Amino acid sequence: MASSSNILKASGTTRREFLARAMAVGGTGLLLANMKAWGMDIASLEEAPPPLQGSGKGKTVVVLGAGVGGMTAAYELSKLGYTIHVIEARHFAGGRCQTARSGTVLEELGGEKQVCTFDKGQYINFGPWRIPFNHRSTLHYTKEFEIPLELFNNDNDAAYVRFDQQPGALAGKRVRAFEVKADMRGYVDELLAKSLQSGLMDQQVTAADKQLLIDYLVNEGHLDNKDLRYRGTSGRGYQRNPGAGLVPGPGIPSDPLGFSDLLQSKMGLIYHSVHEFEQQATMLQPVGGMDQIAKGFEKRVGRMIRYHSEVTQIRDLGDKVTVQVKDTVTGNTSSISADFCLCTIPLSVLRRIDTGFSDKFKAAMQTVAYASVCKIGLQMKRRFWEEDHGIYGGHVLTDHMGINLISLPSSNWQGKKGTLLGYYNFDAVAAEISALSLAERADHALTAGEKIFPGQYRASFESAFSVAWHRVKYNLGGWGTWSDEARQNSYPVLFEGEGRMLLAGEHMSYLGGWQAGAIESSWLQIARIHQRLSA
Numbered sequence: 001m002a003s004s005s006n007i008l009k010a011s012g013t014t015r016r017e018f019l020a021r022a023m024a025v026g027g028t029g030l031l032l033a034n035m036k037a038w039g040m041d042i043a044s045l046e047e048a049p050p051p052l053q054g055s056g057k058g059k060t061v062v063v064l065g066a067g068v069g070g071m072t073a074a075y076e077l078s079k080l081g082y083t084i085h086v087i088e089a090r091h092f093a094g095g096r097c098q099t100a101r102s103g104t105v106l107e108e109l110g111g112e113k114q115v116c117t118f119d120k121g122q123y124i125n126f127g128p129w130r131i132p133f134n135h136r137s138t139l140h141y142t143k144e145f146e147i148p149l150e151l152f153n154n155d156n157d158a159a160y161v162r163f164d165q166q167p168g169a170l171a172g173k174r175v176r177a178f179e180v181k182a183d184m185r186g187y188v189d190e191l192l193a194k195s196l197q198s199g200l201m202d203q204q205v206t207a208a209d210k211q212l213l214i215d216y217l218v219n220e221g222h223l224d225n226k227d228l229r230y231r232g233t234s235g236r237g238y239q240r241n242p243g244a245g246l247v248p249g250p251g252i253p254s255d256p257l258g259f260s261d262l263l264q265s266k267m268g269l270i271y272h273s274v275h276e277f278e279q280q281a282t283m284l285q286p287v288g289g290m291d292q293i294a295k296g297f298e299k300r301v302g303r304m305i306r307y308h309s310e311v312t313q314i315r316d317l318g319d320k321v322t323v324q325v326k327d328t329v330t331g332n333t334s335s336i337s338a339d340f341c342l343c344t345i346p347l348s349v350l351r352r353i354d355t356g357f358s359d360k361f362k363a364a365m366q367t368v369a370y371a372s373v374c375k376i377g378l379q380m381k382r383r384f385w386e387e388d389h390g391i392y393g394g395h396v397l398t399d400h401m402g403i404n405l406i407s408l409p410s411s412n413w414q415g416k417k418g419t420l421l422g423y424y425n426f427d428a429v430a431a432e433i434s435a436l437s438l439a440e441r442a443d444h445a446l447t448a449g450e451k452i453f454p455g456q457y458r459a460s461f462e463s464a465f466s467v468a469w470h471r472v473k474y475n476l477g478g479w480g481t482w483s484d485e486a487r488q489n490s491y492p493v494l495f496e497g498e499g500r501m502l503l504a505g506e507h508m509s510y511l512g513g514w515q516a517g518a519i520e521s522s523w524l525q526i527a528r529i530h531q532r533l534s535a
């Protein structure tokens with residue numbers, strides 16, 4: 001049976017055009033029916049907002065939270081003529097979509113007040129920082145808002161790896177990723193090719209495929225065609241690079257690392273044949289900071305946002321929704337009514353608010369955990385990683401406690417100064433790091449970096465900006481995390497919403513911890529709101 005997408009291809013109609021037509025003919029009911037018939041529901045509309053038609057004039061929707069999720073809903077619903085009120089506790093929009101630059105203020109719960117002192121032009125994306133090419137929904141808005149993008153180098157083979165905690169000759173040694181990748185693959189391919197040739201795998205591989213597979217391995221692992229040995233390759237770097245004249249002339253090739261040393265170091269475990277879906281190249285970033293996305297939305301929906309307004313109570317009264325709001329500057333409370341409410345407040349915060357949800361709904365909210373996550377930006381007065389080591393962007397990997405990676409900036413290459421990400425840690429380790437003072441956090445990051453770039457890292461350091469997302473008041477965690485059981489039992493309950501209340505935000509998606517999840521969950525829920533209010 002031909003799939004619906006094949007049919008669309010054959011008819012030259014895009015899925016979007018088809019849905020627009022269904023909407024025009026039969027309204028949201030037919031639209032949803034068509035989506036369901038394809039087994040896609042509206043969750044599969046990941047490339048563009050749902051093509052909603054009709055009018056929302058005379059109807060009011062209150063959106064709780066002016067993060068990317070809330071602003072997506074405000075932007076799209078307002079196009080239909082709805083009156084939108086966005087209630088936002090902070091004095092700015094964007095939620096987690098923030099970039100720290102000179103003057104950015106952050107005060108964690110129970111922590112010190114931090115004011116960013118980076119130089120003009122220096123910044124750190126301490127929340128979201130990269131957009132994979134397959135997040136079409138995020139890219140939909142960067143295009144629509146004409147936000148310039150640049151490459152984010154997520155995978156630099158010239159970057160270093162250093163593991164101290166493993167046994168063997170490579171412990172505490174700094175090597176380049178291309179050395180590890182070339183040697184691991186080369187040795188493994190050599191073993192497999194020789195096993196094939198000696199007949200050890202005749203049960204598994206047909207005679208016809210055997211030589212084809214050996215050819216593949218020779219090519220993949222840079223093996224010597226004559227004896228199937230791996231002796232190194234130019235791609236793992238030279239002892240001395242080729243150049244002009246007699247010296248360096250053709251250069252001096254490098255020797256492979258020892259196979260057993262590599263295995264013991266466990267460095268090979270870092271790499272996969274390809275990245276997982278959400279880490280794949282091409283990876284992009286907005287020029288000048290990720291908050292360009294938040295600003296793009298805010299430019300269009302800012303007039304609908306009530307800032308420094310903390311939601312303290314939500315009630316579904318059957319024919320309308322009321323939301324009680326506290327002004328965080330004056331302390332005054334007020335109430336706002338609407339025909340429908342879309343709540344994008346993270347569950348970690350929402351479950352502490354007086355919502356009037358059913359016990360079943362409240363219990364479902366409790367099952368979603370929130371990740372402890374820390375990041376630190378370090379401004380360096382010299383881009384020594386580029387100037388002295390030839391590393392342009394990408395991640396240096398280390399097993400130093402609480403670091404995971406040192407990520408080098410993918411912007412302003414060959415500039416004078418640079419701001420790198422000094423650590424990115426999660427869960428128990430993040431809890432530990434977040435207990436340090438701001439100065440101690442910076443010192444911890446510098447100690448780790450100094451091991452990789454001795455004499456340069458600490459000497460180049462100028463200024464730090466760190467965050468522990470689980471200690472940020474209106475987030476209380478980096479992102480929602482679901483157990484299999486919660487996904488199965490709680491997600492459908494929360495997705496369904498209650499009465500005139502629906503939930504959206506990254507937590508209401510299978511793209512948790514990504515802006516695309518916030519956007520796509522909003523797209524999904526605004527179609528349902530429009531359907532309900534159009535009925």
Ligand SMILES: Cc1cc2nc3c(=O)[nH]c(=O)nc-3n(C[C@H](O)[C@H](O)[C@H](O)COP(=O)(O)OP(=O)(O)OC[C@H]3O[C@@H](n4cnc5c(N)ncnc54)[C@H](O)[C@@H]3O)c2cc1C
Nearest residue numbers: 065067068069089095096128129130311505506513514515
């Ligand atoms: C460290 C880190 C790295 C990340 N990396 C990436 C990445 O590389 N790429 C990517 O695409 N995504 C990334 N993400 C995820 C991305 O930032 C989020 O998925 C997305 O920004 C969430 O948007 P949201 O609208 O769902 O929630 P939020 O942005 O949290 O918005 C919720 C809003 O609700 C407001 N609010 C909370 N409580 C109240 C209240 N009581 N009253 C009123 N308002 C309230 C908040 O102030 C906030 O503005 C990262 C996130 C983190 C933390």
